[in-house]
Amino acid sequence: MRKYQRFFLCIICGFLFITVYLIVLVFSKEDDDGVVNGIHFKNINKNLKIHSKLTEEQIRSLLMQQESINNERIQKIEETCKKYNLGIFKTFDNNNNNNNNNKTIKYPPVPQYSVFYFDLENKLTFCPIYKAGSTTWLYNFCLLAGMTEKQIKNSKKQLSELARQHYPILDPEVAEQNFQKTIKLITVRHPFERLLSAYRDKLENINSGREHGTLHFYHSFGRKIVKKYRKNGNKTKNWNLMNSNQYMWNPNEPKPEGIEPTFEEFITYLININLSDYSDDHWIPYYLFCTPCLLRYDVIAKVETLNVDQLYTFHVLNLQNKIKPKWMHKTQFLQQGKLINYKFKSNFLL
Numbered sequence: 001m002r003k004y005q006r007f008f009l010c011i012i013c014g015f016l017f018i019t020v021y022l023i024v025l026v027f028s029k030e031d032d033d034g035v036v037n038g039i040h041f042k043n044i045n046k047n048l049k050i051h052s053k054l055t056e057e058q059i060r061s062l063l064m065q066q067e068s069i070n071n072e073r074i075q076k077i078e079e080t081c082k083k084y085n086l087g088i089f090k091t092f093d094n095n096n097n098n099n100n101n102n103k104t105i106k107y108p109p110v111p112q113y114s115v116f117y118f119d120l121e122n123k124l125t126f127c128p129i130y131k132a133g134s135t136t137w138l139y140n141f142c143l144l145a146g147m148t149e150k151q152i153k154n155s156k157k158q159l160s161e162l163a164r165q166h167y168p169i170l171d172p173e174v175a176e177q178n179f180q181k182t183i184k185l186i187t188v189r190h191p192f193e194r195l196l197s198a199y200r201d202k203l204e205n206i207n208s209g210r211e212h213g214t215l216h217f218y219h220s221f222g223r224k225i226v227k228k229y230r231k232n233g234n235k236t237k238n239w240n241l242m243n244s245n246q247y248m249w250n251p252n253e254p255k256p257e258g259i260e261p262t263f264e265e266f267i268t269y270l271i272n273i274n275l276s277d278y279s280d281d282h283w284i285p286y287y288l289f290c291t292p293c294l295l296r297y298d299v300i301a302k303v304e305t306l307n308v309d310q311l312y313t314f315h316v317l318n319l320q321n322k323i324k325p326k327w328m329h330k331t332q333f334l335q336q337g338k339l340i341n342y343k344f345k346s347n348f349l350l
Contacts, residue, residue, distance in 0.1 A: 059311070066312040073300040077292050087293030106275070111291045113175040115281075117141055117167040118182065122317055125182040127290035128160065130282045131197040132189035133303045136310070138163045143323045179295055183317055186290050189303040198282040199266050207254035218260065221280070225261040225269045234259040 054062065081089035086107045117126045122144055128134035138159040142152050145166035155162055170178065189197075201209065202217040203225075227233045230241070237258030261269070275285060287293065299316065301309035314320045 062308060063312055063315055066308055069305075070299060070309075070312065073302075074297065077297070077300070081293035084293075086287075087291065088295070089293055105287075107293060108288065108291055110172070111175075111294050112289065113172045114169045115289065116170075116175060117163055118170055118175070118178050119144055119167060120178060120182070122319060122322075123182045124313075124317055125178065125184045127184075127186050127297075129187055129189070129194075129286055129290060131194045131201070132286075133187040133301065133306050135159055136306060137185070137187060137301075140310075140323055141167060144319070183298045183313075184295060185299045185301065185313060186286075186292065186297045187301040187303065187306070187309075188286060191285075193303075195267070195270070195283055196263065199263050202282060203261055203266060204263075205253060205256040206260055207256060208250070217280075221269075222261050223259070225265050226259060229261070229265045229268050238262050 078089060081087055082091065084105055085092060086105065115127060117128070117138075119125070119141060124144075126137055126141065128138060139152065141163045142159065143149070145163070147162070147166075152159070152162065201212060202214060203222050206214050206218045206222070208214065223234070226238075230236055230238075238256070238260055239258055241262055270283065275288065281289065299309070299313050301313065311320075314323065
């Protein structure tokens with residue numbers, strides 16, 4: 001009797017062992033090289049673990065969750081491109097179809113090859129959408145090129161210029177070849193927040209941030225906007241057009257001249273011009289600048305989740321031992337998001 005009990009006990013233990021093993025195998029999906037769903041886990045950066053105060057298992061779980069989120073973002077882009085019959089997802093001739101979805105959308109025939117940064121050594125291609133976390137990733141590209149943080153900080157050049165010195169513009173044919181060989185990354189942001197960020201950084205105050213070209217933006221755009229959309233033009237100061245609770249000027253910065261366009265005037269300008277005439281990288285729509293319907297992006301990061309998106313991208317490319325996540329202008333992003341939510345809370349609730 002005991003012999004049979006031992007026999008059945010061994011069978012049960014063996015069954016439990018196999019079950020547990022299969023569960024672990026299915027949920028980890030890890031090969032001998034420490035790669036899970038395309039993510040390298042073998043050498044998780046200890047500095048990342050300390051910095052984020054997460055255990056290795058927590059980081060592993062976070063990355064697997066982020067991969068699922070990233071796949072959903074990719075699928076959303078493909079669905080939208082198909083819906084509007086755009087780019088490589090085009091399925092019918094617009095001229096011979098009664099579908100009205102795409103009649104207001106003019107899409108470029110080819111990508112803007114000159115805006116991409118190709119890091120061939122690390123197999124990464126980046127399209128920088130300005131005012132949407134581009135500074136953070138251009139900073140990362142400079143680090144990957146071998147620059148030190150001190151060199152970057154002491155340089156008088158914009159990050160886009162510094163990065164371009166190491167990652168030159170490629171000819172269209174070469175760029176197309178490298179699209180196929182690299183992980184393609186794009187960072188996006190809530191369009192409304194991006195427009196507000198562009199306005200505040202470039203047009204709100206010509207006496208602040210001149211190192212970032214505010215005077216240039218006033219002469220190129222600001223004064224034309226005011227002339228067209230403000231009664232009496234520059235003779236009317238902008239603070240006379242707004243209530244006190246609409247002021248967004250930083251009290252630690254010099255006061256504006258009053259000749260700058262208001263945010264309302266800026267938005268009116270954008271509404272009334274042709275999309276193809278937006279002409280500036282800081283507010284041109286995503287789909288015209290980085291053309292996500294013309295190539296399949298592998299990683300779609302968001303400003304709202306930039307830290308974890310960086311962590312995910314580093315592990316996809318096995319870069320976690322070369323650089324670690326760093327969010328440039330994080331405080332500014334968060335403050336602007338809170339400001340928008342506060343000022344337009346009632347609109348978002350409707």
